[in-house]
Amino acid sequence: MTRASDNKLVLIVDDTPTNVGVISGVLKGAYRTKVATNGEKALVLASAAEKPDLILLDVMMPGMDGYEVCRRLKANPVTREIPVIFLTAKTDALDEENGFEVGAVDYIHKPFSGPIVLARVKTQLALQDALAQAREAQNQADELLHALLPKKAADEIRSIGTVIPRRYENVAVLFCDVTNFTSYCDKHEPEDVVSRLDALFVIFERVTARHGLEKIKTIGDGFMAAGGLLHQVDDPIGSAVRCGLEMASTLIDARLGWEVRVGVHAGPVVAGVVGQERYQFDIWGDTVNVASRMSDQSKPGYVAVTKDVWEQVSSSFQAENLGDMEVKGKGTIAVFGIGPQKT
Structure with missing residues (x-):
């Protein structure tokens, strides 16, 4: 032997x-x-x-x-x-x-x-x-x-054992979710549901990295990313909008009945890690909440933004008015749907 x-x-x-x-x-x-x-x-x-x-x-x-x-x-x-x-x-x-x-x-x-x-x-x-x-x-x-955390956050945990909570200014937050996903789940086997959603999120991760954004987390059928958070981006809002447009145009098998809706907002956020048994890097604040509401108001192929955000990028994109929306603490705000970039 x-x-x-x-x-x-x-x-x-x-x-x-x-x-x-x-x-x-x-x-x-x-x-x-x-x-x-x-x-x-x-x-x-x-x-x-x-x-x-x-x-x-x-x-x-x-x-x-x-x-x-x-x-x-x-x-x-x-x-x-x-x-x-x-x-x-x-x-x-x-x-x-x-x-x-x-x-x-x-x-x-x-x-x-x-x-x-x-x-x-x-x-x-x-x-x-x-x-x-x-x-x-x-x-x-x-x-x-x-794999669980953005690189800078992971490096900080390795170095000092934690991620110090910080406030970041001028961060572009992107929310993307999939419509008709819940009904699809009810009618298909779990393996099929997870496999297809995983394939879509892998595409989103690649698109996010290509535009200089960082994936923050997934929430069910939702995907959240940020620009200008842990590493510098020259144009966080423009990068987030371009990222969102590419996500919104992602080809999805028509038989699935899925559509991608994207919302972007920009402003200050607080970022840090919560949990001990299972690390979760996350961001909080009004900017995050508004970005989430923007995705609710979006339509396929477009990125929904507030009027303030639209005015900052209007020279580079086309948009249409999607109407007004009630936002808690902000009252009624105008929502714009940004379409393909001008040529």
């Missing part, structure tokens, strides 16, 4: 044939080995296509000594992560200190004890496996964090 340790490769670096024979005999059956009789050859083998998992390195060798070999290994990005255990007859504390300073992980004194060599090698390789698993787990956690 082949054990997992059989696949590990140990590089033995020693200019004394007797020492090489003893160490090879100790490791035989547990690990694969390669041998270098000088420092130059050791550096070549260490950076080969199949790099060793661990290096047993003699200190006193003609030409390049073990300390210099270790320095060069640790200075090379290709080999710096390979653990090095020094083998030496030097037992002075200063010698050991020098070894650890140049990057060694352990020190074995000559004459060798076979069981000690084997135990030290096994311990270091097990530690490397544990570190590799920890790095992989951290990478997976980072990927999940970046």
Whole structure:
């Protein structure tokens, strides 16, 4: 039966044939080995296509000594992560200190004890496996964090453990929802519903990124994004409108009976992360509420905005008056539907 340790490769670096024979005999059956009789050859083998998992390195060798070999290994990005255990007859504390300073992980004194060599090698390789698993787990956690949160928010959580709530001015908020979605859900299998909605939202995510906006979240059949929030956008409102127009023109299978409605509003928002068991980055404020109401008033192929927003982008777009709307705290406001960009 082949054990997992059989696949590990140990590089033995020693200019004394007797020492090489003893160490090879100790490791035989547990690990694969390669041998270098000088420092130059050791550096070549260490950076080969199949790099060793661990290096047993003699200190006193003609030409390049073990300390210099270790320095060069640790200075090379290709080999710096390979653990090095020094083998030496030097037992002075200063010698050991020098070894650890140049990057060694352990020190074995000559004459060798076979069981000690084997135990030290096994311990270091097990530690490397544990570190590799920890790095992989951290990478997976980072990927999940970046999938859940905007990049800047995810980076802030990694750095200080939280996202500091902040107020942002002049943020363009985009709301997009799908009409007739609820009735579609009632008549189709869950797998079909989720699959089709997921495909649509993937398209929306790509469109959002292309226009420099950031996806904030999805809410049922709704999709919310923002421009000029966590990273600068030269023209947040114009970018949000262009993004919304592309979303509104997204081709949806006519048999689904779906239509996309989009609303955009701009102004100050408060942003932060809520929850502990499950992070949720979100934005709040009157700007968000009005953008949501705009999407309710929109029609297919158009982006609904308030009169104030329309006046800021009127030189770049065409629009039609969609009538007045009652907005809590604001009274009656005029709503405009922005259509395709002027040519």
